[in-house]
Amino acid sequence: MKRLVILGGGESGIGTALLGKAKGFEVFVSDNGNIKQNYKDVLIHNEIEWEDEKHTESKILNADLVMKSPGIPDYVTLVKKLIEKGISVISEIEFASKYTNATLIGITGSNGKTTTASLTHHLLKQDLDVGLAGNIGDSFAKQMLDHNHQNYVLEISSFQLDGIKNFQPHIAVLTNITPDHLDRYDYNFDNYIASKFRIVENQTKDDYFIYDADDPVIENRMNTHPIQSKKLPFSLTKRIENGAYINKETIIITIDNNQITMPIKKLALDGKHNIKNAMAASTVAHLLKIRKQTIRESLENFQGVEHRLENVLRINKVQYINDSKATNVNATYFALESMDAPTVWIVGGEDKGNDYKELFPFVNEKVKAIICLGVNNEKLMNAFGNMVDVIIETQFMSEAVKVAYKVASAGDNVLLSPACASFDLFENYEDRGRQFKDAVRNL
Incomplete structure (x- = not known):
């Protein structure tokens, strides 16, 4: 029986523990801080071994596989020891994606990813069986156990992308890249950029990449690091053949000559950045053959995200x-x-x-x-x-x-x-x- 050790007893850790147990792993959860009581109750109820306020190395360094919480940096001593021993250290997104055949839509970026993920889910849920997970709501692993949707919209942070090996979203969205979390990337912006671009590294020519063509950081990276997937850029300033752009206060989205238009004034959310979020989400919906009328109505009635304007x-x-x-x-x-x-x-x-x-x-x-x-x-x-x-x-x-x-x-x-x-x-x-x-x- 393979041993799965989980570092961090938060939402992603508990979800992974439950999925790991269901898939036949011997599971151990270890948290250096305090595990919340509701999570402890879940672990006890499911007879999963756990500890908190410490990491017992003898129970961790014998793992076959380790899932670490995105909050734990790679440079902590325990993680370094695991890597030195050749033990695979991955994120929840990587672990859970092995066990589903669902269509995965991965959304990352320095800003706008929660709004874009929530809006994308809102656009898709009328016509498709779709879950919303990752950095938002219930963990991806737990949702797969509870519902196993046919589609998932995943909001993914750079920390979660740092822990992927084979994760391959069918549709990847990159909203923008601006300096953030540089304390975790040796204060080197290039390291952070590379981390965000991991979302496309396993994609093939059959997958899609939706990104902000107005973002110089993204454009520069794509010029030096070609990607395999089909590109669907969005822009407020350029005319785009395949993707989304604006003409006379109207958003125009084209995929393989199939077009949808939407007046900007009808959008429920204000601000230029939200026009971009709407473009990205609508491009996903258009790609997945959501009806044009549904896309328009959903953009008009979306209420936005808590704590975001x-x-x-x-x-x-x-x-x-x-x-x-x-x-x-x-x-x-x-x-x-x-x-x-x-x-x-x-x-x-x-x-x-x-x-x-x-x-x-x-x-x-x-x-x-x-x-x-x-x-x-x-x-x-x-x-x-x-x-x-x-x-x-x-x-x-x-x-x-x-x-x-x-x-x-x-x-x-x-x-x-x-x-x-x-x-x-x-x-x-x-x-x-x-x-x-x-x-x-x-x-």
Whole structure:
């Protein structure tokens, strides 16, 4: 009986443990931190051996196969020891994909992948049996046990792609590449780019690659590293033969002479970046033969993703907007770009080597006050201190929202768009977004 060791007892770890057991592995789950009680209950109920708050090396280094959580970097000593012993260390996406014949749609990118994945799922679910998994919702492995859908839309992070060997999505989508998570890639942007492009490395000429043709990083990489799959680019500026582009406020998507058109003004989501997300998702739907009418209707009624430019409440004619999912500068760039009123901006958290320069034009033009929310706000104070009349440091979400309430006037926006990771004051970006919404509702 082959031994499967799982490092990390979170959503992907528990899903893999259940699937591994069902496929006849001897399974052991090990987490250096605390495994949540609901996950422990699942492991106990399914008689799967586990430990938390430690890694017992003797029980790990005898594995035939190791699935590690995307949160564990490759450079930790335990992972290095496994690799030195020649033990295969893979991600949940790699493990689960071995056990399905479903059509896989893999979506990655620095920004927009959650919205694009959610929108793609929304477009497909009317006509197809489709699951939504990966970095979002229930784990891919667990869904395969529970439902085994005929199609899966997978939102995939670079960390998950680092752990693939044979994973081959039939349709790969790359929304964009901007510097992010560089602390995990030796502060080398090229390493991060290579990681994102792993999504196409096992594709053949029978597969498809949908990507942003306006992104210079993607274009440069494709010029030096040719790919095998059929290319379906999307662009806001170029005319595209096979793929998606814009002509006179209309999105035009063409695949093998079969065309679908959609007026931009009918899209439910605002902002240039969301036109791109809609193009990518619609190209997938068009490729999978979803009816044109279904695609149009679904684009018109899609409600968006929680914590991504989410309108929370309007209080005294001030709109409060939750964009907690903006964990890097580029995401916040899109948020500030789409603001159409004077904005009180709540920003800050765990800085991943951010360069705030690209935000300066929007801050000068649209931001009337900045509220810093982090353990260490020095870099923000230095970057923006001279640009706005009001810049205030806070340590708690409730305090940040109260200050925003005082500073904002009728007709303004209050925008939480942190441009940073959340781990200094919050459990994760969802926790940060929920605390913001609770604080707004308690005003």
